[in-house]
Amino acid sequence: MAQEQWKISEDTTLTWLNGGVTHMDGGAMFGVVPRPLWSKKYPANDANQIELRTDPILIQVDGKNILLEAGIGNGRLNEKQLRNYGVTEEASLEVGLKELGLTLADIDDVLMTHMHFDHASGLTTEVDGERKPAFPNATIWVQEIEWEEMRNPNIRSKNTYFKENWDAIAHQVKTFNSEHEIVPGVKQLHTGGHSAGHSIIHITRGERDIWHFADIMPTHAHQNVLWVLAYDDYPMDSIEKKQQFVAPAIQNEDWIMFYHDYKYRALRFSQDGKEIIDSLLKE
Template structure:
């Protein structure tokens, strides 16, 4: 397959990898927003599910291969879980890396916005010798609060923080509190909202300023600051951080990149936020 790429600057390239596909309940993904409103912006199937990619982004900078998010992996979910999460495709990240002349061993750092299963399952793999790290040579960056809750989930979060997603990689994890610049111009920023330790990613290199709002704006249809997920643990925090970051980024002509969007890899809106003026679309996206 042809991988979508975006040149940020002379020395920085983004490449979207296939991390698998889920189909989740549209009502849960748009919270209190009525279906007649959100379905105008994002396609929905007969089961009221919307397609959500889980596609990590390879960030190549001088001397390093960084990976943002990890996908759902391959062979990590039970048959029941595959049905419940509407999985129609599992990850092909190793194959994608091979297309680029790389392997999982070449990933230097993994940047996790949070550790929900659909972002973290691809951090490990099942082998004949047991569960092993997918990226054995990588440092894995996770917010401190997120990492603590990952290992000691509460009655709500235990449905998405699984021990089998962290027990094989805990020796690789490095944590931070509010902000971590993992490479010049590439920052993880703590927001909370979707989870207590949720983070967003900012890439500011060359003349480009790019925001990955992660799951406080998982798709382009979630641009409205009040359109937050029923899955959010702290929805008012999600709203507050969307108010803080999104309007100013739109006004300044910044890019937004996506992990979950069925259609857009990246886009820019006009100053009003109503029209998409530039975008990178997923080549296999169907017209819906």
């Protein structure tokens, strides 16, 4: 897969890496929205599944290599999980990093919007049958509520918070409460909604405002504030945070970037949200 690079300022570059491809049920991804409506905006296969990439974004800024999300990893899911989650490709982050002259050991920080399996499975790897950190020199930043639930999931969340994704990296994790600025102009903000500890990313470098809304707006088709996921633990919180953050970003014609979208890496909507006026496409 070709890598998309986006130089957003003189000292800041974004690069999408290949974190793997899943296919999830379209009905679950669009909640109560009927298929005749959402399928006009996002294609589905014959099994009613939609393609969802899991591509981490490398943020190179101020001499640091910061990874946003971790992908599904390689060899992290069993055969049943690969089948149930519609995985057609696993991650190859090492290949993408090598093209940039980097290795997994060169990652300084990993920003996790939340710890569901399709974001966090790439945090660990298997070496001679033993789990090890995939990014051995990185600090992993997670919202504190999210980290607590990751380690102590409830009857619902245990289906996505796996011990195998945290036990080997616990010593690398640092938590934050409401917000955390990793470097000037790159900030994590707690929203809740999709999960209790879900967070989003706001980048203000150069002349651009760029948002990564993670899973309260996983694809370009989730632009409508009412279009939230059946997977959301707190859907009304998702709607509230979309009203607070997504709607103004669209009105301001800010850039919105994606981890999951099958087609767009980043885009800008017109102020009324009816048109895409600029975009970076997945090659």
